[in-house]
Amino acid sequence: MTAFASRMDNVSGSAIRELFKLLGDPKIISFGGGNPSKDSFPVDLVRQMTDKILAEKGTVVLQYGATEGYKPYIEACLEYLRARKGLVGTPANMLALSGSMQGIDLITRIFVNPGDAVLVESPSFLGALQTFNLYQAKLVPVEMEEDGIVIETLERLMKEHKPKLFYCIPTFQNPTGRTLSAKKRRQVAELARKYDVIVIEDDPYCELRYTGEPLPTIKSFDEDGHVILLSSFSKTLSPGLRVGNAFGREDIIRKMTICKQSADTHSCNITQAIAAEFVAGGYMVPHLEQIIPDYALRMNTMLDALAKYFPSDCTYTKPDGGLFIWGELPKGTPALELFKRAVEEIKVAFVPGEHFFISPDMGKNTFRLNFSAETPERIEEGVRLLGGLISKL
Amino acid sequence: MTAFASRMDNVSGSAIRELFKLLGDPKIISFGGGNPSKDSFPVDLVRQMTDKILAEKGTVVLQYGATEGYKPYIEACLEYLRARKGLVGTPANMLALSGSMQGIDLITRIFVNPGDAVLVESPSFLGALQTFNLYQAKLVPVEMEEDGIVIETLERLMKEHKPKLFYCIPTFQNPTGRTLSAKKRRQVAELARKYDVIVIEDDPYCELRYTGEPLPTIKSFDEDGHVILLSSFSKTLSPGLRVGNAFGREDIIRKMTICKQSADTHSCNITQAIAAEFVAGGYMVPHLEQIIPDYALRMNTMLDALAKYFPSDCTYTKPDGGLFIWGELPKGTPALELFKRAVEEIKVAFVPGEHFFISPDMGKNTFRLNFSAETPERIEEGVRLLGGLISKL
Numbered sequence: 001m002t003a004f005a006s007r008m009d010n011v012s013g014s015a016i017r018e019l020f021k022l023l024g025d026p027k028i029i030s031f032g033g034g035n036p037s038k039d040s041f042p043v044d045l046v047r048q049m050t051d052k053i054l055a056e057k058g059t060v061v062l063q064y065g066a067t068e069g070y071k072p073y074i075e076a077c078l079e080y081l082r083a084r085k086g087l088v089g090t091p092a093n094m095l096a097l098s099g100s101m102q103g104i105d106l107i108t109r110i111f112v113n114p115g116d117a118v119l120v121e122s123p124s125f126l127g128a129l130q131t132f133n134l135y136q137a138k139l140v141p142v143e144m145e146e147d148g149i150v151i152e153t154l155e156r157l158m159k160e161h162k163p164k165l166f167y168c169i170p171t172f173q174n175p176t177g178r179t180l181s182a183k184k185r186r187q188v189a190e191l192a193r194k195y196d197v198i199v200i201e202d203d204p205y206c207e208l209r210y211t212g213e214p215l216p217t218i219k220s221f222d223e224d225g226h227v228i229l230l231s232s233f234s235k236t237l238s239p240g241l242r243v244g245n246a247f248g249r250e251d252i253i254r255k256m257t258i259c260k261q262s263a264d265t266h267s268c269n270i271t272q273a274i275a276a277e278f279v280a281g282g283y284m285v286p287h288l289e290q291i292i293p294d295y296a297l298r299m300n301t302m303l304d305a306l307a308k309y310f311p312s313d314c315t316y317t318k319p320d321g322g323l324f325i326w327g328e329l330p331k332g333t334p335a336l337e338l339f340k341r342a343v344e345e346i347k348v349a350f351v352p353g354e355h356f357f358i359s360p361d362m363g364k365n366t367f368r369l370n371f372s373a374e375t376p377e378r379i380e381e382g383v384r385l386l387g388g389l390i391s392k393l
Numbered sequence: 394m395t396a397f398a399s400r401m402d403n404v405s406g407s408a409i410r411e412l413f414k415l416l417g418d419p420k421i422i423s424f425g426g427g428n429p430s431k432d433s434f435p436v437d438l439v440r441q442m443t444d445k446i447l448a449e450k451g452t453v454v455l456q457y458g459a460t461e462g463y464k465p466y467i468e469a470c471l472e473y474l475r476a477r478k479g480l481v482g483t484p485a486n487m488l489a490l491s492g493s494m495q496g497i498d499l500i501t502r503i504f505v506n507p508g509d510a511v512l513v514e515s516p517s518f519l520g521a522l523q524t525f526n527l528y529q530a531k532l533v534p535v536e537m538e539e540d541g542i543v544i545e546t547l548e549r550l551m552k553e554h555k556p557k558l559f560y561c562i563p564t565f566q567n568p569t570g571r572t573l574s575a576k577k578r579r580q581v582a583e584l585a586r587k588y589d590v591i592v593i594e595d596d597p598y599c600e601l602r603y604t605g606e607p608l609p610t611i612k613s614f615d616e617d618g619h620v621i622l623l624s625s626f627s628k629t630l631s632p633g634l635r636v637g638n639a640f641g642r643e644d645i646i647r648k649m650t651i652c653k654q655s656a657d658t659h660s661c662n663i664t665q666a667i668a669a670e671f672v673a674g675g676y677m678v679p680h681l682e683q684i685i686p687d688y689a690l691r692m693n694t695m696l697d698a699l700a701k702y703f704p705s706d707c708t709y710t711k712p713d714g715g716l717f718i719w720g721e722l723p724k725g726t727p728a729l730e731l732f733k734r735a736v737e738e739i740k741v742a743f744v745p746g747e748h749f750f751i752s753p754d755m756g757k758n759t760f761r762l763n764f765s766a767e768t769p770e771r772i773e774e775g776v777r778l779l780g781g782l783i784s785k786l
Contacts, residue, residue, distance in 0.1 A: 002557065002619070003505045004648060009501050013649055035457050043451030050443055050663075058436030062631035064428050098491055098635075098657040105656050109527070113398045131655040134502070164395065226395070238455035240662040242491075255397060258404055262524040263498050263522050265490040266660045269633040270443075 007114075010133050025347065029382035031369040033347040034174065034323060036235050037298075040291040042283070046238070049277045053270060061269040067261050069096025069245070070272035076279040077231070077245050078269040085217055087229070090252045095257055098267045100204055100232040100244035104128050106256040106263065107165065107200055107228055107246070108135045117163035119197070121149055123326075123356030123363055125174045128167055139358040142166075148173075148180030148316075151187050158195040165198050170218055172205040172322025176354045179320060180213045189221035195211070198252075203243075204232035209286055209321035210296035225249030233275050235323070236288060241271035299325070301376040302369065302383060309387030316369075317356065325369045326353070333393055335367040346385040400507075403526050418740065422775035424762040425742040427567065429628050430691075433684040435676070439631070442670045444662060454662040459552070460654050462489025462638070463665035465727055469673040470624070470638050478610055481624070485643045488650055491660045493625040493637035497521050499649040499656065500558065500593055501528045510556035510757055512590070514542055516719075516756055518567045521560055521595070521683030532751040535559075539710075541566075541573030551588040558591050561696055565598040565715025568749045568761040572713060575608045582614035590619065591645075597625035597637075600681055602714035603689035618642030626668050626703050628716070629681060634664035642773060692718070694769040695762065695776060702780030709762075718762045726786055728760040739778040741764070 012235030053061060061070075068074065074091050081087040086223040097103045098300040104127070112118065114136035120129065132139055140161050142149045148170065157163070166186065170180040180188070192199045201218045219229040226247035233241060246256060260266070278284055302325060306316050329335055342348045353366025371379055413480035446454060454463075461467065467484050474480040490496045497520070502581055504732070505511065513522065515534030531552050535542045541563065550556070561581065562574040573581070574582035585592045594611045612622040626634060639649060671677055695718060699709050708722055709720040722728055728745040735741045746759025 002504065002589050004503055008503055008505075008648060008651075038456055039450040041455040043455065045449060046455065047447040047451065048477055049445060050447060051440060052528075054436060054440040054443060058440065059431040059434055060633075062434040062436065062439065062633045063431055064627075064632045085438055096662070101658045102656065110397055110401055111395065113400075116398075127654065127658070130651075134652065196395050234457075239457045239658075240455045242657060242659070242661045249673060255401060258401075258523075259527065260529055261520065263495060263656060265494045265520070265632075266635070268491070268635045268664050271661050271663065329730075 003299055006133050007136055011064040011130060028349050029378050029385075030344065030349045030373055031371065031382060032351050033370050033373045035373060036239065036323070037295065037372045039284055039294065041238050042287055045278075045283060046274055049274050050270065053273045053277065057273065061273050065266045065269045067257050067266045068268065069094065070269050070276065072280065073243070073272035073276040074245075075298050076276040079111070080279050080284070081231070082245060085220065086218055087217065087247065088145040089247060089327070093247055093253055093262065095246045095253050096267045097230070097244040097246055098264055099234060099239070099242045100202060100230040101127055102260070102263065103228070103230040103244060104131050104167070104176045104200060104202065105197070107260050108132060108137070109259050110252070111164045112137050112196055117161035119157055119161070119163045119166040120155065120358065121173065122169060122358065123175055123353060123366070124167065125169060125202070129358060132167070134252045137168040141358050141362075144176065144178060146178060148178055148184050151184055151191075154188070155191055158191055158197055162195070163197055165200060166192065167200045167202065168218065169202045169205070171215065172208065173205055174322070175206070175324055175351070175353065176321050176326040177317045177319030178326070179215065179322045184219045185216060188218050189227060192222070192226040193224055199227040200230065201227055202230045203256040204230070204235050208292065208295060208323065210292060210299060212320040219247065225237050225252065228252060236284065237275060237278055241274060243267065243271050243275045295372060297376055298374070298379060301379045302371040305383035306381045309384045311387065311391050312392060323370055323372045325371065327367050327369060329365040329367070329390065331365055332346075334364050336364070338367070338390065338393065342386060342389055346389055348382045350386070350387050400527050400529055404523060405582065421736065421740045422771050422778075423742045424764065424775060425744050425765055426763050426766045428766060429631065429632060429716070430684075430687065434631050435680055438676060439667055442667050443663065446666045446670065450666065454666055458659045458662045460650050460659045462487065462660065463662050465673065466636070466669040467638075469669040473488070473672050473677070474624070474640060476602045478613065478756070480612055480640065481612065482640060486640055486646055486651065486658060488639045488646050489660045489665055490623070490637040490639055491657055492627060492632070492635040493623040494520055494594060495653075495656065496621070496623040496637060496639045497524050497560070497593060497595065499652050500591070501525060501530070502652050503555045503645070503648040505530050505592055510554035512547065512550055512554070512556045512559040513545055513751065514561060514566065515751065516568055516746060516759070517560065517750055518562060518595070522751060525560070532772035534751050534755075537569065537571060539571060541571055541577050544577055544584075547581070548584055551584055551590055555588070556590055559585065560592060561593065561594045561611065562595045562598070564596055564608065565601065565712050565717070567598070568717055568744070568746065569719040570710045570712030570715050570717045571719070572608065578609060578611045579614045581611050582620060584617070585615070585619040592620040592652050593623065594620055595623045597623070597628050598715040600629050600689060601685065603685060603692060603718065605713040612640065613700065621645060629677065630668060630671055634667060635661065635670045638665050648701045690769055691764040691772060694772045695764040698773045698776035702777045704780065704784050707783060716763055716765045718764065720760050720762060722758040722760070722783065724758055727757050729757070731760070731783065731786065735779060735782055739782055741779050743779070
């Protein structure tokens with residue numbers, strides 16, 4: 001039969017997705033997901049806004065829209081970036097995206113030839129790794145410490161591999177929950193400029209902060225356009241709407257726009273209009289204030305339970321926000337084994353960490369816990385069961 | 394500055410889009426667009442359905458969805474294909490798309506290595522040509538006659554170039570309005586099998602039929618899965634919703650799904666739910682019956698005006714449906730010159746046909762007329778003015 005393209009050779013779909021097809025049982029306490037809490041969605045507000053949009057601009061939003069984005073959406077997002085992050089730009093600096101995942105794809109498309117090096121945090125977001133693999137990039141992992149990637153390693157790898165891209169999730173990283181310090185953010189921007197590397201600053205979790213003060217974006221230290229900031233409404237308003245945006249240098253945004261014409265013509269107008277209304281109507285900040293205490297409660301419940309029930313030779317991160325906690329079993333203890341026994345014996349699920357590394361022989365003893373899908377009671381119970389099982393290994 | 398990938402070398406964005414930035418003047422009678430008529434959008438119905446969806450399934454549609462598609466959407470589209478086109482398949486044969494443009498991108502992504510040949514009707518849809526260029530395909534044009542591509546040429550080029558793909562818009566083609574005959578549809582499927590070529594059957598206009606009987610899809614003659622049918626709601630319900638689907642062999646759909654994970658995770662849930670409700674609720678066929686007379690009136694007004702006002706040495710197609718009529722000026726008369734004078738002197742716009750060919754030295758004397766954006770009165774007037782200007786060239 002017709003041969004597939006060579007870019008498909010090393011791509012197999014999401015291993016996690018396959019893993020989780022095992023988990024049909026509703027009794028399972030799941031720390032395996034990565035979804036925002038469904039309790040966080042402002043359904044009634046979205047319903048009212050959607051009705052207003054269709055009543056007032058029905059024929060506009062149902063017609064073809066601009067590839068660049070629905071104008072009120074772009075304006076609202078630019079103003080939000082200015083007011084909330086001190087970033088100033090014009091519509092030529094922004095492209096509407098069908099979720100920020102699309103931004104990773106488009107940036108890779110415009111910059112990466114097969115064989116080009118792409119630096120990634122190690123571990124990193126699985127979806128991004130898969131995208132870079134599809135473009136046949138050479139993935140180079142950058143080791144992390146508590147405040148994000150090790151800067152000396154980043155510089156050494158930039159020198160050595162002359163990468164096109166460095167992909168970074170600076171705030172409450174997926175999968176580790178770690179946050180890149182302000183000092184390192186400045187250093188990343190400086191190194192990007194020095195070594196002519198494009199930084200994808202993927203920042204979907206930044207608004208889900210439960211303690212501490214917001215940090216400046218890497219983009220805010222960017223003097224000549226080496227940083228592209230990807231923002232998303234998936235973790236704040238709703239992932240099902242598929243709305244995000246890219247903010248960057250004009251010529252880069254222009255090239256991404258050309259590729260987006262081919263990718264999906266334009267993003268859905270109604271959902272862009274909903275996000276625009278949400279931001280421009282001033283609903284975002286009160287909404288965040290409303291949902292954050294609930295997320296914080298769940299995270300703190302998990303952290304307390306980890307302290308109480310996990311063996312002392314297990315380590316885990318203590319994030320200031322986001323959706324994930326990252327753990328390490330004692331060296332030599334495989335998390336995949338733990339996963340299989342946990343699902344079977346105690347009905348608790350999580351994600352074995354090896355999937356977030358570029359090579360299957362890395363991170364065998366690591367795991368990711370998500371706390372947004374379960375109640376505090378079930379979080380406590382799940383961690384207790386898991387701690388007990390680890391002690392028996 | 395950071396070098397762009399080599400795939401960007403021959404890509405410049407839509408030439409038409411640039412051309413039409415000139416046309417801000419509302420006095421201009423435009424035959425240049427390709428949008429469905431805004432009068433065709435069932436705004437009130439969409440408004441009611443959306444409100445119901447958010448009331449009943451708000452937390453479901455606002456959450457992440459499956460890459461494969463929103464289940465009720467896939468079920469509704471499969472049933473529609475079965476009832477309306479006699480095509481039988483399971484959910485494993487279908488992938489939800491963010492508009493059928495995304496299908497062209499995903500199919501090219503899974504099959505085409507740089508340098509692989511892709512056969513295209515000549516002329517063809519500009520967006521598809523641009524996508525194939527982005528994947529660095531070698532584009533090979535297949536000449537057309539009144540009932541679609543010349544089959545002998547198609548077979549010769551399949552032998553000669555061993556293409557991966559043949560891209561075909563069988564019904565009321567963009568830009569020509571031509572329809573591939575039933576006999577040729579069967580032959581295309583047979584040749585695809587014989588020469589192991591994947592056929593992209595892009596059929597967004599098929600439901601906009603104003604005369605004659607529906608034809609079987611190429612897919613209906615496909616015995617071993619060489620044909621992938623792309624369907625769209627853009628021309629029937631609304632393009633702003635960005636919903637379409639691909640129907641094909643399981644292994645192909647599976648590979649496309651993997652690539653879609655990277656492209657945009659999944660298509661917007663709300664708009665898939667709207668389309669599902671529209672189809673499953675039985676609204677599609679009555680809606681088509683309601684909008685078709687208006688489209689037919691506009692097309693027939695244009696055809697009558699062409700007969701009346703255009704010089705006899707101009708030729709044009711007489712479609713049975715769709716949105717476009719294709720014309721040829723006498724050999725040696727450049728349509729781009731006519732376009733510039735028409736916009737300036739008589740305030741009438743259309744698209745010079747050269748943009749729809751793979752090489753800028755082809756189709757210099759051709760042009761595309763769209764009849765869905767103007768009233769019958771303005772169509773008559775525009776064609777009269779244009780005919781007068783051509784006579785003066």
